[in-house]
Amino acid sequence: MAVKEIMDALRDEKLEDLGLKENLAQLVKDVKVIGKEIDLLLYLPKAGLEDALRERVRRVLLGLSDIERVNVSFSGSPPPRSQAPVGQPAFAKRPVPGVKHLIAIGSGKGGVGKSTVAANLALALSRLGYRVGLLDADVYGPSIPTILGLKGERVLVNEQNRLLPLEKFGLKVLSIGFMLPSEDTPVIWRGPMLMKALTQFLFDVEWGELDVLLLDLPPGTGDVQLTLAQNVELTGAVVVTTPQDVALADVRKATTMFREVQIPVLGVIENMAYFVCPDSGERYYIFGRGKTAEFASAYGIRVLGSIPIDPEVSERSDRGEPVVVGNPESETAKAFLSIARLLAQNFS
Ligand SMILES: Nc1ncnc2c1ncn2[C@@H]1O[C@H](COP(=O)(O)OP(=O)(O)O)[C@@H](O)[C@H]1O
Ligand SMILES: [Mg+2]
Missing domain, CATH: 3.30.300.130 (Fe-S cluster assembly (FSCA))
Structure with missing residues (x-):
């Protein structure tokens, strides 16, 4: 609705x-x-x-x-009359105050590297000079705290009862993981409670002034995506996939879902696309080559870029020092920067 x-x-x-x-x-x-x-x-x-x-x-x-x-x-006070003529709704979907662009990062299924991509892309955008926030809305497996080395941290609220995001590597960060009693607690929030938490996570937060807020969504096409589509003004969504067929079948569903709820799909990011042999520098396309491009052209969306399979990525994520800050000169970090530049074309 x-x-x-x-x-x-x-x-x-x-x-x-x-x-x-x-x-x-x-x-x-x-x-x-x-x-x-x-x-x-x-x-x-x-x-x-x-x-x-x-x-x-x-x-x-x-x-x-x-x-x-x-x-x-x-x-007791009347609604503002400024934005719309009388009788017209003064709003349709709400923007998040202070946030110029809200971009959702989605995927068809879990494990394709959505959170890894979201975190490194946020850091890459920050290196390009944008003011960036990252909201981990993956209620089923919030992993941003680990990736950014913020495990065990808790958020504070100010006197107005608004949440204060944490700051790390120049990013404003908020995760549903900061709200859970312990990281091993299974998330049993369902339905309305979950949706309330999510809208609160967007609107009742002191984000300050941000050029872009990236949203790490749960995988798939569930309630969280729907709630966003109903309530929030998004610049668009980015879909993360791996070149494997299975992932692509799900990613088609995710892409179609974003379209159905009128969220523009800004592009697809192919993660774990190839392996660079450390000795020869040669690229090996382990899961096949060209499938993501085929999918993108069939759906009329753009491939924003490809990220290699890189053991350093997972190692650094586990240590809380993502590759874009930990090894900015690496091929992987450069791939994230190039994607960030393309994505930023939507900011004008
Ligand atoms: N490009 C990559 N190279 C190597 N490992 C990766 C890469 N992208 C993600 N990973 C690893 O894959 C696992 C799943 O990634 P994650 O970002 O948690 O996926 P999702 O959020 O889609 O569930 C993590 O262990 C992560 O470190
Ligand atoms: Mg994740």
């Missing part, structure tokens, strides 16, 4: 019988969609109308397909 459909439905609901000239949509101050649940903040133009308004909202929204719960709260 997209915010726009919700606002459209509310706009059709007149309130003259309650003595109000506004329609229901004009009272809306904020709306969040969390799976099948909607959180709505309404302006209360007159005291005593709470129950009547709540009942009207529920009647309209519970009639929409896929909505199982509607929470209504009230505020």
Whole structure:
């Protein structure tokens, strides 16, 4: 359910019988969609109308397909009128305040190196001079804390109850791993709770001013991706894959999903694409060559670049010193920098 459909439905609901000239949509101050649940903040133009308004909202929204719960709260100040003409929703998807570009890093399945790529790409963008944040939203296996050497760290909140991201290697970093009691705790957050955590992770954070915030998504095409698509303004998504067929079958699904929810796919990154023989410098395409390019051209997306299989990558990740900072002159680090330059073409 997209915010726009919700606002459209509310706009059709007149309130003259309650003595109000506004329609229901004009009272809306904020709306969040969390799976099948909607959180709505309404302006209360007159005291005593709470129950009547709540009942009207529920009647309209519970009639929409896929909505199982509607929470209504009230505020005494009217919604801002600046951005949109009266009767139009003042927002569709929300941008994250202070963040110019939000880019999701997705993959079809786990283990293709999505987190490794997200972290090194963030560092490469930072080396190019951009102000970069990295949000680890992989609720099923947050690995950014390990990769960046932040294992066991916890986040703090300020007086306004907003989360303060950690800083490492010049990046602002937040991970769902910083919130778990211990790293061995299995994440049992499901459904609405998970979605709430994610929207909080984006919006209730002191990101400061960022040129780009990279989002390490869980693999696949689940609830997290859907929640993002419904609530958040993204510049686009990047899909990480390996050249193996299996991975590519899943990555097709992931790519199609991003398209269906109107998130532009900015390109695909081929990870573990080849091995460079340390003696001869020759490249060996262990998993085959050209399959990612074929896929990209079939889907009309761009290959942003290829990263070699490099034992140094995994070694350094385990040590918390990613290759882009640990060995910036290596072929692998240069591959990340070249991808970062291409990606940055979306920032103008
Ligand atoms: N280019 C690479 N060369 C060597 N090892 C890699 C490379 N990319 C990722 N790895 C290793 O593969 C494993 C899975 O990577 P990870 O980034 O955690 O995948 P995902 O986030 O997709 O589950 C990790 O041990 C990581 O260090
Ligand atoms: Mg991961």
